[in-house]
Amino acid sequence: MTAPSLIDALRAAVGDAHVLTADHHDLTAYEQDWRKRARGRALAVVRPGSTTEVAAVVKACVAAGVALVPQGGNTGLVVGSTPDDSGRQVVLNLGRMTAVRSIDAANLTMTVEAGCVLQSVQEAAEQAGLLFPLSLAAEGSCTIGGNLATNAGGTQVVRYGNARDLCLGLEVVTAQGEVWNGLGGLRKDNTGYDLRDLFVGSEGTLGIITAATLKLYPQPAAQLTAWAAVPSMEAAVALLALAHRHLGPGLTGFEVMGQFALGLVDRHFPQLRVPLWQDSPYCVLLENSDSESEEHARAQFERLLETALDAGHVTDAVVAESLAQAHALWHIRESIPLAQAEEGLNIKHDISIPVSRIPAFCAETDALLAREIPGVRLVNFGHLGDGNLHYNVQAPVDGDPVRFLAEQEARVNTLVFDAVARHGGSISAEHGVGSLKAACLPHYKDPVALGLMRSIKTALDPQDLMNPGRVLA
Numbered sequence: 228m229t230a231p232s233l234i235d236a237l238r239a240a241v242g243d244a245h246v247l248t249a250d251h252h253d254l255t256a257y258e259q260d261w262r263k264r265a266r267g268r269a270l271a272v273v274r275p276g277s278t279t280e281v282a283a284v285v286k287a288c289v290a291a292g293v294a295l296v297p298q299g300g301n302t303g304l305v306v307g308s309t310p311d312d313s314g315r316q317v318v319l320n321l322g323r324m325t326a327v328r329s330i331d332a333a334n335l336t337m338t339v340e341a342g343c344v345l346q347s348v349q350e351a352a353e354q355a356g357l358l359f360p361l362s363l364a365a366e367g368s369c370t371i372g373g374n375l376a377t378n379a380g381g382t383q384v385v386r387y388g389n390a391r392d393l394c395l396g397l398e399v400v401t402a403q404g405e406v407w408n409g410l411g412g413l414r415k416d417n418t419g420y421d422l423r424d425l426f427v428g429s430e431g432t433l434g435i436i437t438a439a440t441l442k443l444y445p446q447p448a449a450q451l452t453a454w455a456a457v458p459s460m461e462a463a464v465a466l467l468a469l470a471h472r473h474l475g476p477g478l479t480g481f482e483v484m485g486q487f488a489l490g491l492v493d494r495h496f497p498q499l500r501v502p503l504w505q506d507s508p509y510c511v512l513l514e515n516s517d518s519e520s521e522e523h524a525r526a527q528f529e530r531l532l533e534t535a536l537d538a539g540h541v542t543d544a545v546v547a548e549s550l551a552q553a554h555a556l557w558h559i560r561e562s563i564p565l566a567q568a569e570e571g572l573n574i575k576h577d578i579s580i581p582v583s584r585i586p587a588f589c590a591e592t593d594a595l596l597a598r599e600i601p602g603v604r605l606v607n608f609g610h611l612g613d614g615n616l617h618y619n620v621q622a623p624v625d626g627d628p629v630r631f632l633a634e635q636e637a638r639v640n641t642l643v644f645d646a647v648a649r650h651g652g653s654i655s656a657e658h659g660v661g662s663l664k665a666a667c668l669p670h671y672k673d674p675v676a677l678g679l680m681r682s683i684k685t686a687l688d689p690q691d692l693m694n695p696g697r698v699l700a
């Protein structure tokens with residue numbers, strides 16, 4: 228099929244208004260990634276309105292031998308949702324598929340279409356008196372399809388797990404254009420291989436997620452937030468163990484923030500009034516969700532912090548007195564990426580390591596980078612409760628950030644990823660592989676696992692038309 232006849236077939240599938248091409252539309256929002264690291268060129272952007280239309284689009288592209296790039300909110304951080312620069316790929320944007328198909332309060336599930344923005348999924352659950360706990364700073368723009376395709380993490384993983392753990396079923400359009408309806412709301416189903424778990428985290432390389440059945444939870448009676456200054460990363464890890472013991476399943480957030488990261492927030496957003504950061508190498512943000520009452524949550528928090536102060540794991544702490552104060556503390560944490568951007572480009576890492584090994588990893592890698600690149604600055608923060616650090620490396624204070632990235636990125640990545648491997652960690656904790664890390668994967672992934680992944684890709688997408696070049700280079 229020629230390009231013009233494919234465009235005609237796509238128009239017939241979804242309607243003229245939903246096939247966008249560069250000669251008539253500005254495609255920047257679809258062709259450029261969130262961090263503006265890559266700009267591709269699409270043959271067309273197609274915006275289907277239903278699963279049937281998605282299937283028709285896939286069939287038309289398969290017939291033409293043209294690759295598809297699935298796209299949700301395009302907030303991914305590893306360059307996975309934008310086309311390459313060949314001008315031969317079709318972007319399949321799910322943004323029009325936003326229906327909440329059903330909520331089953333007794334089964335604690337909801338079924339939503341893939342293009343639903345995460346925040347609207349949270350709101351729909353809340354309107355039904357329930358909680359959908361996936362939460363991340365991009366929640367106003369990212370979609371549930373993208374969250375599942377990347378197995379997103381976020382701030383509540385310590386209690387509720389990643390997107391995978393919150394998904395009971397999927398509807399998927401396969402690489403051949405068939406529709407697999409796996410939308411059962413079952414918590415138990417041992418009838419063979421778990422196809423849902425194949426598609427979750429596959430970053431659009433195996434098929435298109437068109438809908439999902441998600442797990443819901445009761446709303447907590449109270450949510451309290453505390454901010455604690457800790458004297459070392461060892462102390463932060465000791466505080467985490469204490470928090471698990473004192474709060475049990477109430478522990479719903481445990482974030483660590485390094486002094487330099489908080490200093491950037493203080494410098495670039497002074498109105499946010501960062502507490503307790505000046506005299507401490509790290510601060511920790513804790514959240515306690517309680518099913519009884521605010522008094523109960525507060526008493527638990529006070530006992531935890533007293534014990535931690537006595538043991539020397541905490542040097543000072545504040546507990547938010549109101550929801551507004553709690554939001555303000557979370558806002559500081561969520562402003563770290565923006566403060567980094569204000570300071571200039573940096574080399575970003577999203578790594579995970581067993582929690583017990585994080586202090587040794589940080590001590591060793593901080594020293595290694597300081598030795599190899601004198602003056603380098605570390606923006607270290609992340610979801611310590613999940614062993615996940617955003618261990619970002621900023622140019623020395625007088626260095627040119629653009630030049631630093633061009634000259635040092637590959638070397639810094641090798642230093643950091645080798646250290647991660649030595650400590651039994653992963654080079655991508657929650658953002659995925661995309662095209663940014665695809666070339667690194669063979670160096671750090673078990674070769675047998677990589678071989679099995681290639682076999683699965685070939686079996687499900689033999690023509691390599693689903694987001695080619697992503698995950699598996």
Ligand SMILES: Cc1cc2nc3c(=O)[nH]c(=O)nc-3n(C[C@H](O)[C@H](O)[C@H](O)COP(=O)(O)OP(=O)(O)OC[C@H]3O[C@@H](n4cnc5c(N)ncnc54)[C@H](O)[C@@H]3O)c2cc1C
Pocket residue numbers: 261296297298299300301302303304307308321341362363364365368369370371372373374375376377378379380381382430431432434435436437564657658661694697
């Ligand atoms: C400010 C900010 C904060 C963030 N914080 C976090 C965080 O705390 N935790 C975290 O895990 N991530 C975080 N992210 C990155 C995260 O991966 C995305 O925000 C989100 O999960 C991606 O959703 P999306 O709809 O934007 O997907 P996109 O960016 O559009 O796509 C991401 C990948 O999924 C594929 N894809 C998208 N939709 C589908 C579909 N329906 N079917 C098949 N494949 C599909 C794409 O091809 C691509 O490979 C953050 C991003 C930003 C910008």
